[in-house]
Amino acid sequence: MNLIEGQDLQKVYVTATGPLVALQDVSFSIRKGEFISLVGPSGCGKSTLLSLMGGLEQKTDGSLSLLGEQHEKPSRDIGMMFQTSVLFPWRTIRQNASLPGDVLKLDKTQQRKRVDELLEMVGLKGFEDRYPSELSGGMRQRVGLARLLAHDPAILLMDEPFGALDEFTRETMNLELLRIWEQTQKTVIFVTHNIGEAVFLSDRVFVMTPRPGRLEGIVEIDLPRPRTTELMAQDRYSELVFQIRRMLGVDH
Numbered sequence: 001m002n003l004i005e006g007q008d009l010q011k012v013y014v015t016a017t018g019p020l021v022a023l024q025d026v027s028f029s030i031r032k033g034e035f036i037s038l039v040g041p042s043g044c045g046k047s048t049l050l051s052l053m054g055g056l057e058q059k060t061d062g063s064l065s066l067l068g069e070q071h072e073k074p075s076r077d078i079g080m081m082f083q084t085s086v087l088f089p090w091r092t093i094r095q096n097a098s099l100p101g102d103v104l105k106l107d108k109t110q111q112r113k114r115v116d117e118l119l120e121m122v123g124l125k126g127f128e129d130r131y132p133s134e135l136s137g138g139m140r141q142r143v144g145l146a147r148l149l150a151h152d153p154a155i156l157l158m159d160e161p162f163g164a165l166d167e168f169t170r171e172t173m174n175l176e177l178l179r180i181w182e183q184t185q186k187t188v189i190f191v192t193h194n195i196g197e198a199v200f201l202s203d204r205v206f207v208m209t210p211r212p213g214r215l216e217g218i219v220e221i222d223l224p225r226p227r228t229t230e231l232m233a234q235d236r237y238s239e240l241v242f243q244i245r246r247m248l249g250v251d252h
């Protein structure tokens with residue numbers, strides 16, 4: 001069975017200047033364990049689609065299901081991460097990463113163990129009792145990644161999670177994310193402006209049109225796994241990047 005399924009999804013925002021069609025006739029299905037990226041021009045509705053999947057926004061028309069059930073509310077099976085991770089300045093790194101567990105009232109001892117393991121996994125061992133003001137932008141996103149994983153959601157919705165980081169840190173975080181994904185078999189839906197990044201990470205890339213956002217096409221990424229950065233030197237990688245660029249009309 002498909003994990004997430006959208007059928008003729010439409011989203012219209014009511015704005016001061018009238019209705020704004022953000023998404024139109026978007027249909028797709030996502031299997032458990034897939035790594036999907038959404039790419040498309042600015043304003044094409046990528047974040048809107050992610051918000052619908054996260055249950056943060058309601059569709060205007062069409063259907064959206066999670067494991068065959070109608071889906072329109074946030075669920076504990078879904079974790080979301082954004083371009084900047086909002087951390088509470090008065091909470092330590094460990095306390096910030098523990099936030100979902102606190103909200104869901106999970107067992108405190110188990111959560112502490114899990115959060116400390118996650119902080120170690122994302123390279124923040126030794127920073128557990130520090131405060132956000134003492135961290136760099138890349139380190140804050142690492143806390144965001146640990147927090148995303150803290151309550152062990154099956155589906156990770158990531159909206160340009162490393163988009164504000166420098167290229168080197170972003171590449172490191174992408175490799176980290178791939179390693180975690182390979183270990184945990186989670187389903188990832190990842191929004192990015194970077195076509196190369198989408199090809200490098202994904203099983204399939206959903207290419208969207210300018211607003212009103214539709215699916216221009218879905219590109220299967222037939223590159224071998226596990227992925228390593230050497231792959232970027234291969235012809236097949238470049239072909240896939242160019243195929244998506246053409247679909248987006250970048251090369252006119």
Ligand SMILES: Nc1ncnc2c1ncn2[C@@H]1O[C@H](COP(=O)(O)OP(=O)(O)OP(=O)(O)O)[C@@H](O)[C@H]1O
Nearest residue numbers: 013015020022041042043044045046047048049211
């Ligand atoms: N809450 C809202 N109210 C009204 N209009 C909105 C709202 N959220 C988004 N929009 C509009 O919907 C369209 C799609 O926005 P969305 O943020 O989903 O695009 P995006 O592809 O994620 O853009 P970007 O790549 O620039 O982040 C845009 O025209 C935006 O102005």
